[in-house]
Amino acid sequence: MDSVQKFSVVLPLHNEEENLKELHSRLKAVLEGLGGPYEIIFVDDASTDRGFETLRDINANNPFVRVIRFKKNCGESAALAAGFNAARGEIIITMDADLQSEPRDIPKLIEKLNDYDVAWGRRVKRQDDPIRNMFSWGGNLARRLLIGDAAMDAGSPLRVMKRAVVKKVNLFKGLHRFYPTLCRMEGFRVIEIPIAHYPRTHGQSKYNIRNRLFKYAVDLLAVKWMHSRHIDYEIIEELDERAS
Numbered sequence: 001m002d003s004v005q006k007f008s009v010v011l012p013l014h015n016e017e018e019n020l021k022e023l024h025s026r027l028k029a030v031l032e033g034l035g036g037p038y039e040i041i042f043v044d045d046a047s048t049d050r051g052f053e054t055l056r057d058i059n060a061n062n063p064f065v066r067v068i069r070f071k072k073n074c075g076e077s078a079a080l081a082a083g084f085n086a087a088r089g090e091i092i093i094t095m096d097a098d099l100q101s102e103p104r105d106i107p108k109l110i111e112k113l114n115d116y117d118v119a120w121g122r123r124v125k126r127q128d129d130p131i132r133n134m135f136s137w138g139g140n141l142a143r144r145l146l147i148g149d150a151a152m153d154a155g156s157p158l159r160v161m162k163r164a165v166v167k168k169v170n171l172f173k174g175l176h177r178f179y180p181t182l183c184r185m186e187g188f189r190v191i192e193i194p195i196a197h198y199p200r201t202h203g204q205s206k207y208n209i210r211n212r213l214f215k216y217a218v219d220l221l222a223v224k225w226m227h228s229r230h231i232d233y234e235i236i237e238e239l240d241e242r243a244s
């Protein structure tokens with residue numbers, strides 16, 4: 001399968017065994033409805049459940065499914081980066097593999113790529129527990145105040161992007177939570193669109209306040225630094241006789 005696909009869906013996952021079949025069948029229905037060739041790339045970030053066996057099965061029965069398996073757990077940003085590197089699509093779509101977002105929201109984000117480079121789902125009614133929602137709200141507020149970036153839900157996993165975006169924006173560990181900020185920094189046009197959000201019914205969230213708060217604060221400062229030191233220039237004229 002070397003041809004360029006129209007859509008590449010990149011799904012980072014760690015121990016999401018019970019969600020994978022349902023996620024694949026919902027995605028398949030939506031992608032077939034869109035028309036045009038597609039691929040679904042599951043990036044297994046060294047799951048310790050039987051998720052990889054499930055993926056092997058899905059792959060054996062579906063020619064448009066690709067599976068990448070990490071040797072050891074490297075984190076969500078690394079899984080996304082591996083998926084972006086492998087993607088052959090003109091339009092790249094990302095989601096969590098936890099069924100908390102609904103593939104049916106994808107087409108309305110894709111429509112926005114007529115005018116924008118990145119369309120981002122904003123989870124208007126978050127269905128996580130109140131403490132997590134509160135910290136997420138606080139994290140988003142701190143980012144908006146410190147960096148002046150408008151995104152209300154920068155950590156939302158449902159995103160649709162043009163290929164040029166994922167090829168240009170560099171990811172670092174943890175920075176998937178700042179992806180819209182990084183995209184804007186590189187000059188891409190970003191829009192946030194309301195999407196539905198559902199409670200997790202299978203598997204567990206890999207993050208909690210303890211393992212996230214300190215890292216988020218450090219990452220926020222790193223992004224603030226990058227933002228303030230970003231190289232930004234406009235060339236008005238260039239004289240180079242050898243170029244003609």
Ligand code: UDP
Binds near residue numbers: 076207
């Ligand atoms: N994930 C991953 N590697 C990790 C942690 C998480 O690939 O080390 C995946 C996870 O399986 C899910 C997505 O990244 O598909 C986001 O994680 P999760 O849903 O647990 O985070 P939350 O949405 O609760 O913040």
Ligand code: MG
Binds near residue numbers: 100
């Ligand atoms: Mg999730």
